[in-house]
């Protein structure tokens with residue numbers, strides 16, 4: 001009997017062991033480990049929105065002496081005629097170092113290159129603060145990092161106030177009155193309507209930073225009631241979320257008086273390509289609403305901008321802003337931006353490539369170092385995004401289509417996630433307490449993050465292999481690479497192209513790390529590293545199998561660019577856009593993701609929003625809309641001569657630091673000013689003219 005029991009038991013035991021063994025091959029998902037402790041240096045002085053600025057008139061206004069000389073020479077109208085009826089007034093009480101003095105320069109170094117000045121039609125100016133300094137938007141969110149949580153809401157900017165209708169379906173927005181473009185032409189609703197109707201709504205135009213009709217809600221309309229009043233009409237009631245979208249990136253109107261005559265709707269025979277490229281970077285003095293105007297452009301060398309004499313912002317003693325007479329953008333590389341800022345030959349950098357941290361920290365630790373370096377919270381994050389379109393976005397060939405079908409397979413995505421050793425990936429970038437395991441989705445340490453709603457597939461090659469088998473992939477020809485099933489892509493080896501941004505060492509290093517970690521899993525991944533605009537265009541056209549990318553603000557702030565948290569419209573998400581038939585073939589869990597985001601947008605109830613973001617986080621991380629890689633803090637590097645740099649300004653949160661530090665208020669005390677101006681005592685010239693003008 002005992003023998004039988006053992007045998008039975010034994011067999012049962014064996015069976016049990018084999019089941020456990022089988023189960024042991026797939027480690028159950030868990031919650032992510034807590035990120036290593038890393039204290040941000042400096043915390044913001046939290047204030048109310050009204051503590052930053054207001055609109056109004058002051059008894060008198062002032063301008064730099066050299067500008068006054070232009071007025072005296074009747075080359076420029078008096079300042080009272082150049083300012084709006086009620087300029088935006090920055091309160092000195094919120095200025096860390098108080099009222100500034102005129103003079104000096106901020107010397108930026110950037111890794112992008114200006115394509116031209118038609119931002120509305122998708123032309124990049126090279127990033128790194130150029131577009132943020134020239135394009136002003138209806139609302140502003142960069143400085144929200146220092147606004148008290150219970151007052152968090154988009155700040156007024158070109159739109160100085162707004163009110164909702166009783167039923168919450170209409171929003172009346174009041175523009176600043178009497179503000180002028182940098183060439184003296186009035187800024188009115190015509191500029192906003194041209195941007196909306198002939199760029200956002202026109203399917204032949206793709207604005208930079210991707211504004212589409214759905215960015216402001218399906219079926220939303222915008223009309224002008226008069227020169228200074230806009231009327232938004234929404235399908236949802238009180239969708240306050242969309243006012244965040246009216247900030248930088250998605251509602252920054254260009255000068256209609258320059259671009260409208262070039263648009264195919266108004267210029268017979270013009271093509272959309274001609275419209276997009278009509279104003280090249282060589283076209284100087286493009287009218288802007290921003291603080292500085294491009295007056296010099298030398299390819300691969302520099303863009304120089306001079307103060308806008310019509311800038312519509314002042315300090316509370318009536319001094320017209322900006323304090324800095326000039327900004328420069330050296331056209332170099334993003335890595336060089338860090339090097340030059342630390343060395344003192346540049347003035348600003350968002351230290352965001354973890355490989356540079358140790359050297360930058362070492363150089364900045366010297367008391368004689370020219371620049372301050374302050375780490376913020378872990379707001380830089382990278383994700384591996386599979387292309388989830390199954391119906392033709394990016395015109396896939398047979399192999400690419402087969403990859404997309406795999407990308408849409410839950411077991412396949414989970415296999416990839418299990419095969420990534422995120423700890424090792426982070427440490428390969430930089431040793432120390434910087435990087436943290438990032439499963440994907442909302443960032444640990446941010447308002448809506450909930451650890452228990454975060455599903456983490458821990459590194460387990462065994463589990464990955466098991467899941468790959470479940471996804472139908474086996475190495476049928478024994479060459480170490482799994483094959484498509486017979487009848488799919490000819491049973492070929494599974495080869496996947498990986499798109500990454502060649503302008504950043506970090507993007508390339510992380511992509512190389514993914515490639516290396518897919519090898520033992522039997523998946524051959526081939527690098528496709530492209531430079532900035534080419535990469536951006538390839539991503540937006542859906543011409544990729546997988547992409548490694550730095551995340552946008554929506555996964556940090558949630559309320560900024562909320563629509564981009566899921567494919568909430570046909571052209572919103574760069575992981576899943578509409579196919580050739582114009583429809584979005586969302587997977588069931590993607591539809592749930594979209595519904596959750598839309599429900600978040602449609603409610604103002606804080607408790608409901610918190611709950612919805614828990615649902616979002618669970619859906620995202622369990623189904624792997626994106627496969628998180630690593631998350632780490634950035635550091636702001638600023639030359640020590642500058643004043644009015646807000647404490648705790650993050651390099652990236654609601655926006656980048658170029659917006660967050662409020663550059664128009666930054667100044668250099670007189671005793672620290674250097675003669676860095678390349679065009680001293682000059683002002684911008686007429687649109688399209690040869691450059692800056694002297695007296």
Ligand code: BQZ
Pocket residue numbers: 127128129334350352532533536656658
């Ligand atoms: C910051 C930023 C200001 C774009 C760009 C660049 C483009 C992307 C992204 C960042 C650069 C800097 O980021 O890396 O620190 O100065 O410009 O705009 O990566 O390729 O398309 O989204 O902002």
